[in-house]
Amino acid sequence: MLGFDVEEFDLPIEYGKTISFNDQITISTTGTLNVLALLRKHEIKATFYCTANYALNKPDIISEIVAEGHEIASHGYYHSDFRIEHLKQSKDLLANISNTEITGYRMARMMKVDELEIKNAGYLYNSSLNPTWLPGRYNNFNKPRAYFFxxxxxxxxxSVTPLIRFPLFWLTFHNISLPIITWLANSTINTDGYLNLYFHPWEFIELHGNKSLGLPSYISKNTGQVFINKVSDFIVWGKQKGYQFKKTNEFAKSIYNETT
Ligand SMILES: [Zn+2]
Structure with missing residues (x-):
């Protein structure tokens, strides 16, 4: 499963910079179009976790994602403001704009959220846990690595690797070479039977030389075409191994069918 978090690009604000709302939306939109082109080239489907705030500003992009057969899930109402009522409000708004059923949720910045509230809002699955240790963010070493209820x-x-729990997420693709990523991915698939990876559209745009964004080098390096090529090569590797690429709601439904 490949997931893309389509949000107002507010990351520079975390690094003490200012970026206009218009630029936040434009960067995410350009990146999303690059992601769509990549998925189209490989004829695979994926999940787009969108903020309601993004969808309100770019309903045409949401329609395009749906028209190409991908899943829309919720990434909350705003990327940097959370209230419990946003869970249902974002779900309803995304359902309206996309004209699809919204069954999945991902909390902004993978922060903790009350599962009972997720259930009450009507979601079937939550993909908000990164079961590893990220200094300064969270320590989830005591949480299960693979899916659970x-x-x-x-x-x-x-997805994180077995034992040392090395995360196989977006940052890994900026900093680790592809042969090592595929080796780690393979050992994780062999243990869990699946992979759940997440990225952001802005990674698919060249941002490295853009000092005004204030992003540290370990985040901005290998963005743009280098990143597109790397994820593309990863998809080719997965296909050659015979792995299937699926939308997260399809995976979730298969788990519900097995357990009920
Ligand atoms: Zn996000």
């Missing part, structure tokens, strides 16, 4: 909601954590 909590308070009646299917949890689909981001």
């Amino acid at each position: 909590e308070k009646g909601v299917l949890q689909i954590p981001a």
